[in-house]
Amino acid sequence: MADVWQTAMDHAVGAARRAGQVVREALQDDRKVMTKSSSVDLVTQTDQKVEQLIIQSVKEKFPTHRFIGEESVAAGESCVLTDAPTWIIDPIDGTTNFVHAFPFVAVSIGFSVNKQVEFGVVFSCLEDKMFTARRGKGAFCNGEPLQVSDQEDIKQSIIATEFGSSRDPDAVDRIFSSLRNVLCIPVHGVRGAGTAAINMCLVASGCVEAYYEIGIHVWDIAAGSLIVSEAGGVLMDVDGGPLDLMSRRIVAANSRTIAERIVREIDAFGPPRDDEPLRR
């Protein structure tokens, strides 16, 4: 049977590659930094420009589709996931890295229908790695199939996480408490690329056994979540329940065993959901 969303996925790959080129070129220029929710929640004109480029190109080809874009939401657009075909866009995942030229920066494009992610595209544009997944058809990096690690022993594992952009002391305490618990299991190491999307691609590639974070947004994880599950991994909420893309919490792991072991160590809290606009 023909794959109805394949044309859209091909379009996403092309758009992500073009966006990545704009990001790479912008790294050569001065980057004017602005802030959003706090002094450490950064945005640049390149984030905004890239998001508009992607949205415009999609609108021309798929005029009825909807969008949830990080910078459009920051500008006041609503952030509600409906059953309609929806492009979920993070134009630069790893803006802090981009500002500092720390070399992990991704363009992330997820596409959902009936609230289910149909395809995910993450372009790690400085590494020139194009990660793709189509639901039911596997995950790939530059066309090569991806498979999560088969390590089931948490003590032989590397775990990825991030500190995020909240500096609320209570949230920071909880993040550190979880980090301490995970580190002292003990695990071989804890890493963070500075981008949720690339951390998830590292899980899908088998380089780390798991990634967890509280405070991410739907645009950080929509594409990466499908890339992880299509590479054989599992997704869950930090409390062990099913993943809710709008809840701002995620555990993505190579296996249920590793995911549930991490869940036991996480001091879970709930930031305002992405679909609660008045509280964002």
Ligand SMILES: O=P([O-])([O-])O[C@@H]1[C@H](O)[C@H](O)[C@@H](O)[C@H](O)[C@H]1O
């Ligand atoms: O703002 P942005 O660079 O698109 O996305 C951020 C990155 O993914 C970071 O690694 C994660 O810790 C934050 O939670 C995200 O918001």
Ligand SMILES: [Mg+2]
């Ligand atoms: Mg992001």
Ligand SMILES: [Mg+2]
């Ligand atoms: Mg971003």
